[in-house]
Amino acid sequence: SGEKAGKTYSLELCGGTHVRATGDIGLIRIVGESAVGAGVRRIEALTGVDARRYLTNQDEKLKALAASLKVQPDDVGNRVETLLDERRRLERELTEARKQLALGGAGSADEAEKIGDINLIAKVLSGVAAKDLKGMADTAKTNRDHTAVAFIAVAEDGKASIVVSLTEDLTQKFSAVDLVRAASEAVGGKGGGGRPDMAQAGGPDGANAEAAINAVRAALAG
Known part of the structure; x- marks a missing residue:
């Protein structure tokens, strides 16, 4: 190390082979960098x-890669970003199509069954992600x-995800939390939570x- 005007301007970094001058190294390309301990970094080149x-x-x-994408090398980044945007769009469209296919008309007036004066729309779905159930309900x-x-x-591994949702007027008499817990127990789950109008639960036995x-039918029938 050396000092100039009271400030350190050079520190020894090499922990391995030494050279007489940096010019002896020639071309250098860092290919890896990681932590090996507190305050210690490892650089591979x-x-x-x-x-x-x-x-x-x-x-x-x-x-x-540029040839595969049919662009010049300088345009690879932009082309990949365009393809990723297109993929995201297609994934959204596929998700929506899967939802509609899984519902198979559920939610229409003809699909609602009557339990006393309550309309129940109930369906077991496949090919639908658990995160999409609330929006569908x-x-x-x-x-x-x-x-x-x-x-x-019901997922591929056999696990069940459940959502129960109630219109506001039904929350005066029922709680979605109670209903979803009853459903969860039937598939081997425990508990469930949410709000009086929307609750979620799950279980291992789809x-x-x-x-x-x-x-759920039995709980609504009283």
Whole structure:
């Protein structure tokens, strides 16, 4: 190290092979950096012929990628971003299509069953993510009153996700939390939570999803 005007301007960084001057190193390409302890970083680099070979290989890969994307190497970044945007759009459209296919008309006036004076829209769904159930339940009860919605999504691993949603007028008599807990018990779950008008739960035994729907029916029937 050395000092100039009372300030350190050079620190020893090398923990391995030493050289007489930095010019002896020649071309250098850092290829890795990580933490090895508190306040200690590890830097991995290639030098000389190995560094040139690495950069040449990277250049060839970039050219091959650009050829696959049918753009110039400088435009690869923009092309990839465009493709990612397109993929996100298609994934959203696919998710919506899966929702509609899974519902199969559930939520229409003809699909609601009567339990006394209550309209129940209940369905076991496949190919639907658990995170989408609340939105689907909200859609099903839109512009309705005296309506309960119970949707159960069964995943590939057999686990069940449950959402129960009630129109505001029904919350005077029932709680979605109580209903979803009854459904969860039927599929081997414990508990569940949410609000009086919207609650979620789950359970490991999706094979009993219809029993969970029946549990909601029974609770609404009193």
